[in-house]
Amino acid sequence: MRNKLASFIKDTIKNKFDVDTDINIEIPALAEHGDFSLPCFQFSKLLKKAPVTIANDLKVALEENKNDFIQEINNVGPYLNFRIDKNSYFSEVFKQIMDQKENYGNTESGKDKSVMVEFSSPNTNKPLHLGHVRNNLLGDAISKLHQACGYKVIKANLLNDRGIHICKAMFAWKEFGNNETPESSGIKGDHLVGKYYVTFEKKLKEEQDKFIQDKNVDLASMEERDRDKFIEEEFYPNSYYLKSARELLLKWEAGELDTIELWKKMNAWVFKGFQETYKALGISFDKYYYESHTYKLGKDIVLKGLESGVCYQKEDGSIWLTLPKKGFGNDKILLRKDGTSVYITQDIGTAFLKYQDYKMNKSINVVGSEQEYHFQVLFKALELLGFEEYRGCYHLSYGMIYLPEGKMKSREGKVVDADELIIEMVEKAKEEIISRNRPFTGEELSSISNIVGLGALKYYVLQYSAKTDFTFDPKASIDFNGKTGPYIQYTHARICSLLRQVSDVDLSEKIDFSGLNSQEDNNLLKLLEQFPYIVEKACINYNTSILAEYLYDTASAFNSFYSRADNRIKDMDTERQKPRLALAVSCKQVINNGLALFGISSPEQM
RNA sequence: GCGUUUGUAGCUCAGUGGAUAGAGCAUCUGCCUUCUAAGCAGAGGGUCGCAGGUUCAAGUCUUGCCAGACGCACCA
Numbered sequence: 001m002r003n004k005l006a007s008f009i010k011d012t013i014k015n016k017f018d019v020d021t022d023i024n025i026e027i028p029a030l031a032e033h034g035d036f037s038l039p040c041f042q043f044s045k046l047l048k049k050a051p052v053t054i055a056n057d058l059k060v061a062l063e064e065n066k067n068d069f070i071q072e073i074n075n076v077g078p079y080l081n082f083r084i085d086k087n088s089y090f091s092e093v094f095k096q097i098m099d100q101k102e103n104y105g106n107t108e109s110g111k112d113k114s115v116m117v118e119f120s121s122p123n124t125n126k127p128l129h130l131g132h133v134r135n136n137l138l139g140d141a142i143s144k145l146h147q148a149c150g151y152k153v154i155k156a157n158l159l160n161d162r163g164i165h166i167c168k169a170m171f172a173w174k175e176f177g178n179n180e181t182p183e184s185s186g187i188k189g190d191h192l193v194g195k196y197y198v199t200f201e202k203k204l205k206e207e208q209d210k211f212i213q214d215k216n217v218d219l220a221s222m223e224e225r226d227r228d229k230f231i232e233e234e235f236y237p238n239s240y241y242l243k244s245a246r247e248l249l250l251k252w253e254a255g256e257l258d259t260i261e262l263w264k265k266m267n268a269w270v271f272k273g274f275q276e277t278y279k280a281l282g283i284s285f286d287k288y289y290y291e292s293h294t295y296k297l298g299k300d301i302v303l304k305g306l307e308s309g310v311c312y313q314k315e316d317g318s319i320w321l322t323l324p325k326k327g328f329g330n331d332k333i334l335l336r337k338d339g340t341s342v343y344i345t346q347d348i349g350t351a352f353l354k355y356q357d358y359k360m361n362k363s364i365n366v367v368g369s370e371q372e373y374h375f376q377v378l379f380k381a382l383e384l385l386g387f388e389e390y391r392g393c394y395h396l397s398y399g400m401i402y403l404p405e406g407k408m409k410s411r412e413g414k415v416v417d418a419d420e421l422i423i424e425m426v427e428k429a430k431e432e433i434i435s436r437n438r439p440f441t442g443e444e445l446s447s448i449s450n451i452v453g454l455g456a457l458k459y460y461v462l463q464y465s466a467k468t469d470f471t472f473d474p475k476a477s478i479d480f481n482g483k484t485g486p487y488i489q490y491t492h493a494r495i496c497s498l499l500r501q502v503s504d505v506d507l508s509e510k511i512d513f514s515g516l517n518s519q520e521d522n523n524l525l526k527l528l529e530q531f532p533y534i535v536e537k538a539c540i541n542y543n544t545s546i547l548a549e550y551l552y553d554t555a556s557a558f559n560s561f562y563s564r565a566d567n568r569i570k571d572m573d574t575e576r577q578k579p580r581l582a583l584a585v586s587c588k589q590v591i592n593n594g595l596a597l598f599g600i601s602s603p604e605q606m
Numbered sequence: 607g608c609g610u611u612u613g614u615a616g617c618u619c620a621g622u623g624g625a626u627a628g629a630g631c632a633u634c635u636g637c638c639u640u641c642u643a644a645g646c647a648g649a650g651g652g653u654c655g656c657a658g659g660u661u662c663a664a665g666u667c668u669u670g671c672c673a674g675a676c677g678c679a680c681c682a
Contacts (some may be wrong), residue, residue: 009619029625039624041663051662059625078662079625163682291682318680329678338682344682372610374679389654398674399612407675452644463630464619469612469675474616476631480644483619483630490644498641537622549620553630563637563646570641606644 001069001092001529005036005082008067009058011482013043016061021046027526031519034074034081035089035526041078051078058420060163086522090579091515093529097586098507105535105593110151116358117143118156119366120285124270125165126194128277129402130406130416130472131368137461137599138398138544139366140283144597145539145547154358157285158350161267162292167248169193170262171241174198182269183547188419190273193266204241211235280422280452282599287357289350297349301385302334310384322379347378348385355389362392364542369397369467396542399469407515416472426453428478429486434605440605448606452486455600461596465550483552485600488591491555492602494562495588501570505577513579524583527554531590535597544598545599551594558587 006023014020021043040051040058047054055075062073062080097104119139122132145154173180173196176448182189208231212219215234219227236242251259278284302319305311311334313319319335334345341349354363365375375395382390398496401408408415430449433440440448460477464470480486516525527550538546561567561583569580592602 024622026622026624033625037618037625041624044662076625160682165682327609333680338680341679342680346682368676369611370676371682374682376610402675436642436644438642467611471618473618473631479631481631482644484644486644487630490642494642494645501641541622545620549629556629559645560647562641563643568641605642 001089002036004069007398009038009062012061014056016057017047024164027530028081031522033076035084036082038080038082039078055080086517087513090516090525091511093525094180094379094582094586097528097589101589102593104589105531106148106150107532107536108148108150109536110149114152114154114360114361115146115362115364116154116156116159116354116360117146117364117366119157121160122274122306123160123165124267125197127188127190128418129408130418130421133281133418134398134401135366136281136283137458138396138466140599141462141544141597142364142366142396142542144599147540148535148597154360155285156287156289156354158289158291158294160291162295164245164249165197166263166266167245167252168200169197170266171244171248172196172203174262188273188276189269193270200241200245204239207239207241208235211238248347266513277418280419291346294350294353295346296341297353298345299335301348301352302345306474307383321384323377323380328377328380332381344374344378344381348381351382351393352387354356360392362394363389364394364396366396366398369399372397374390382497396466398466402469402471404471404473421457422454425457425478426450429453429456432480448603451490451601451603452606455485455489455595456480458598458600459488459548460543464541465543465545487553488551488595489510489600489603489606491558492591493604493606494587495558495584496604498584502577502581505574505581507582507585508579511578511582512575515576516579516583518564520557520564521583524557524561524587527557528586528590531594547594547597551591554587554590
């Protein structure tokens with residue numbers, strides 16, 4: 001409908017003023033202004049006229065050869081407001097939704113293009129927490145949004161399975177583990193490994209406290225920076241625990257059999273644990289990369305950069321990248337004097353590898369905002385090293401999550417554990433359902449609790465735009481009233497319930513929509529029409545909150561429509577029922593499709 | 607210190623340079639013998655951090671200041 005109007009205006013402008021221009025059509029903030037509006041500011045530069053004059057002239061021109069679907073054109077100052085013939089407006093939207101069903105909302109803006117979305121990418125030394133949940137849900141939603149816009153999407157997960165962090169857990173397990181396994185202890189693998197990682201950190205802290213006491217240093221009176229420096233320079237080189245973990249890392253790098261064996265064993269525990277969490281969240285990946293395979297990558301590329309003069313070598317043998325003065329503090333080291341790679345070198349190699357594997361047009365990394373500078377350097381490095389595809393690389397940065405008591409800290413165990421959180425949400429959903437005395441069987445109850453609990457969690461996280469930090473309020477997150485996932489799911493369930501009760505009404509024949517002229521009818525219609533634009537907008541802006549907002553508005557519009565005293569559909573005669581049921585069916589489809597983009601299921605009953 | 611970023615209702619957050627700044631929660635008032643009340647209708651609540659600038663128009667762009675967050679590793 002919007003396209004039809006836009007091309008009509010475009011043609012008219014071309015005839016009247018002899019210029020080609022894009023048309024930006026808006027939906028008026030106030031319904032009484034009309035169904036669509038055309039702010040004429042957008043043409044004033046091009047036509048060198050005042051917006052109000054343009055609006056006047058254009059109105060005359062448009063009215064001269066107005067199509068029958070436009071009922072009325074009004075100009076209010078610089079705005080041209082259009083009222084669309086209701087019957088054709090409703091029919092067109094309803095027809096589109098019925099034709100496209102679960103594909104309604106999809107567009108072709110990404111047709112023939114591919115995108116890789118790398119997300120999750122956890123370290124394999126501890127279980128996933130709320131921060132990972134945000135990452136996973138965001139990455140998954142962004143993937144689905146791209147799919148809806150026609151892109152071919154590859155979801156990738158780069159597991160950081162190697163390094164000092166896992167060696168810490170390995171050492172603690174060797175020292176204190178007594179061969180404990182997930183089977184022997186009944187503890188989920190990632191939690192078991194995490195337990196030993198925490199044990200390591202605890203022992204290290206004890207050792208540090210003792211060291212400081214022995215040295216008789218008064219840390220409390222030191223500046224924070226000096227304190228860190230002291231610990232780094234004085235304590236760390238003398239730490240038995242750190243030395244032991246480093247030894248394990250060296251043995252791992254040397255390929256020592258026992259160490260590799262233990263590393264494989266513990267990583268396997270963690271992977272299995274992660275898989276369970278991913279499954280619970282309904283998340284899957286098309287491709288796994290492992291840091292243990294990629295950590296040496298990038299070296300050749302850097303050496304080529306040295307030949308071409310992009311990089312330079314210092315006297316000690318280390319290799320550095322020259323960065324532009326503007327925007328970058330210092331040059332960046334790429335290879336240590338012993339020739340080993342640093343973090344960014346691996347990322348350079350991985351970028352090349354990903355492209356070799358998939359030749360995608362876009363490559364998105366879903367990583368927290370604390371790594372923004374890292375990605376700026378990385379993309380600049382890729383550009384300087386001649387990797388043309390750096391243009392398609394994008395760091396989807398998301399903000400931190402605070403708890404009411406402050407920042408989450410994994411080392412201190414001040415985190416919201418992902419598995420526990422999921423269980424809590426599902427439990428809460430179950431309580432809510434039970435309290436409503438619904439006639440569900442045990443199986444239905446647990447299936448619906450699962451859908452609702454996860455819906456609440458996912459919507460809670462995705463309602464925020466990615467870049468904002470937000471405070472996780474356990475009470476609010478678990479609330480099912482107001483702007484929440486369950487509210488939207490509930491609306492869907494209500495529609496399903498209604499449809500079950502009037503299942504004999506046939507909507508396939510031509511429907512007369514002329515009876516739908518209330519505020520509520522029109523609001524809902526307009527929202528349903530907008531859905532494809534919302535999906536595209538959310539995708540372009542990498543912003544799930546746009547869709548979250550929209551879904552709430554749509555559910556809310558339906559509930560207003562539904563609760564009108566004179567609108568009791570069940571009691572109406574068939575001819576009056578039809579257009580209203582058509583609206584309800586359409587709304588159900590849109591809610592279903594929209595929630596699906598968030599990985600949220602739409603229950604038939606709840 | 608430098609860079610990036612945030613500051614919108616009591617709280618948590620939306621808000622393409624465009625029409626009278628919105629939502630949820632919380633508070634208050636109504637509505638279940640009724641298509642699922644996880645709902646609906648309504649009320650109160652704002653110096654859009656502060657001060658300048660740009661223009662027909664600024665919560666939105668810009669400069670300065672104030673306050674917070676993140677970053678500025680041969681960690682990842």
